[in-house]
Amino acid sequence: MLVTWKYRPRNTFIQSLDPRTRLILLACITLALTVPEIWDYRIIFPLFILSLTLYLMARIEWKDVRRAFIFIFILVFFIVGLNGLLSGRGGPSSVLDPNSPILFNVPFMIPGTDWGWMVPVTVSKAWFAINQMTRMISMAILAIPIPYTMDPNIYGTAFKRMGASDKVSFTMDLAFRFLPTFARDLTITIDAQRARGYEMDKLKGGLVARIRRLAPLVIPVTMQSTVTGEEVVDAMDLRAFGTAPRTWLKDLKYAPRDYFIIGLGVAIFITCCVLKWGFGIGGFFVPDFFTNALVG
């Protein structure tokens, strides 16, 4: 059985946009931040404000997105933030500037011994962690509303109208449709295994044992999906899929507001590329106000 995200039609500006417009804008902002490797807060923070504004304009109820946000906040703050703060990895090499003032050292010692090492947390790493988190949230809050505000029936049409072939459009369409189904199956499987005494949070043993103990979650969901796939293949074959070019029931037309939003997205992407590659603006640096605030 296919389930869908909690899509609901809402009378909002975001939902009045063509789905292609929203996908193009998402691609433009994501590419603007990642392709020219933007790490400058003067660019990242305005894009964060833009993403946040667009997210709030979608008017999605908190109860619908609470779980997604909890997961993203855990990932961003506790995994990415701490990783950036301690290791400084995941960004440009200038984050690991040896001349950056050290705020404090975090000891990593082998329990019961005095062996270990001290990991310095520098001003540079702290600023990088803030930038990395803001950068990730800027992209995430643009992507999160899509399943809640875009009609699942027009995913395929949108990709087809963006120039993809029928088969690739159908693949994308089906992938988006299957995603919530499998996410639900995974949740059900986790609950079912927990009812049998499986403790996901207390995976004991080494790396190999931990991976092996993921099998009770991975195998049922994967095998069920292969069975589902046969049913879908049969249904599509019965409708003669792939024997001739397809027509698409839904038609999409750009409105003036779509051209404006696409233009905005393309302008952001081009501006970021020109600033970085043309003027050398957009790389990582620690602003003086941040250094002064932390070390005086």
Next chain:
Amino acid sequence: MNDKTTWEFGTRQVVYGAIGAALYGVFSWATNIFPLPAAGNITFRPAVAVLIFFGAAYGPWVGLLAGVIGNTLGDALSGWGFFWNWSLGNGLMGMVPGLIMASLNDFKARPQIMKAIGWGTLGIVVGMLFASLTEMFTGGIDLNTALVGYFTPAVIGNVIVTAILLPILMIAFAGVAARRGR
């Protein structure tokens, strides 16, 4: 390896490409919280075994689509953004084991499982090497960082996951296929 069945792109490939992508996306999203040591933006992904399995079971196009679309979906869901070179690298990782799809007919047989693990490992090396080396141009890293900081931990983690989970997936699939009769 170049027969029609291997490179066919019909309804089955469309559907299983989509299913593989969705599964890879969901499992990647669920396991993106385990960063590999020594690599800040590389994560420990048990989902890689599922990707290799889909490539080996349904062919190179399915592996390619599942890897490219699945990695994009998993990264987007986790808020990582879009990294075209890593998505394409994941696609290659699924595509290479798909080249032996036509020669796999008994998913319970030990030699065929070993063969799938071997080609899966080759796919991991090819895919991660592509992604790591292109990171030199997209991320501005040097060759040493690409090989030591990105390629090596990614390959080690993915090969371990594949060697453990792929045999279990193949044996389970043999049972499902036998019950289904095709």
